[in-house]
Amino acid sequence: MSTRQVTLRDVAQVAGVSVATASKAINGKAEVHPDTRERVLEVARRLSFTPNALARAILEGHTGTVGLLTHDLVGRFSLPILMGAEDAFAGRTSVLLCDSRGDAIREQHHLSTLLARRVDGLIVVGSQTDARPSLGHEVPVPVVYVYAPSEDEADASVVPDNVTAGRLAVEHLIATGRRRIAHISGDVSYAAATDRARGADATLADHDLAPAGAVRYGSWSEAWGRTATPALLDEAEVDAIVCGSDQIARGVLDALRDRGVRVPEDIAVIGFDNWEPMTAGARPGLTTVDMNFQQMGRRAAERLAEAVRGEVTPGIEAVMPRVVVRGSTIA
Structure with missing residues (x-):
């Protein structure tokens, strides 16, 4: 007997609807007629269909992953920024880290790889605070620049003050x-x-x-x-x-x-x-x-999440620093 896992396409075929309609019905989207939704859900129960989280996310337009492109060779800035981003995503989104090592060609390679993985957005970390070239507005996902702002004022950037x-x-x-x-x-x-x-x-x-x-x-x-x-x-x-x-x-x-x-x-x-x-x-x-590099990462993640939802806020946001007092200034 075959043990092949039942797919969403199987459910759609038996229910007599498109894959997109079956996905909407299973995920409770309002645009599906109640009778159609009930028919799809009944077929899904009968076939013991278990939605695959990644497949469901792709059909909805989101994969629950973002890419973090960095030029920071030693992790001095990128690692705390990554930690801050992961804190903000609170386990709901995975961050894929790629180090371009200061090489523009390598950055383009990593960019293509991340887009092929259908990431929901990108966080780009510079190696210094000078403005860097924008990835451009042809990139099909939202981008937030951290530490080094984008040269394009229409982009979203989070920087230290x-x-x-x-x-x-x-x-x-x-x-x-x-x-x-x-x-x-x-x-x-x-x-x-x-x-x-x-x-x-x-x-x-x-x-x-x-x-x-x-x-x-x-x-x-x-x-x-x-x-x-x-x-x-x-x-x-x-x-x-x-x-x-x-x-x-x-x-x-x-x-x-x-x-x-x-x-x-x-x-x-x-x-x-x-x-x-x-x-x-x-x-x-x-x-x-x-x-406050971790705070920069948190703000970048928050702004990216907003952009993924369609709430785009362009411009540069500066994160305030703080003094940590130890023995080299006060005995």
Whole structure:
């Protein structure tokens, strides 16, 4: 005896209706006549039909999956954003992660693969906060851009507020009594570096304070923090250092310890991102500005879900950061 599973097509054929009508009847859609619905349901019961969740979702136009395309090679931003998105979907939607490794051709390959899997929408995570090219409006599913906004204002984007992050860092240092505040940051070509510097400098000006020298731009690395710190100490008198990232801050802490400088008693240090691999082993504990990447992921998922329902809200939404205080600024 055949053990082939009964399909929706079998139900439709026996009931004398189309597959689409059978699907609507089984899923309780209002546009099906009550007599037709009852006939389809009776056939489904008689044939012991069990709807396949994926097949049912495809017939309804949704598969319960979304794609997450990232250019973030080490997961520094994409993993917390992914966690936030999954929290927002609360198990009702699966997220398929694809890393394009900063390669536009690889991104197009992943895009084609995800669309072939009939994802309901896409979340695109940039590797830096500079605006990125839009995937275009020919993409047949909604797209939300995270961390790096789309260049197209008609797209939906969720980004960190780096200017406010710079402000919060300096406001915290001033609140702890610091007045000679220097800034060691990352690559000057990155909007995150210049935006944070802009917020920091504006806050110093608001308090009638001058920065302890020009911003020192370099790389987003511990090595740059270790290299820049001795030169800074030789050229300026400082009591606090704003570091463009937690990686830089770890290097700064190493260099200060090598020079016998006490943190935070002599010089306070603050970083950005609240990246656990960097903050976990810092001595002392690293005060940092948390950019709320998980909240970005949640908002991206919420906006994507709204777009899938037809409620499209274009434009850029900024997520507010917060200061996480540890021992590098307050003893």
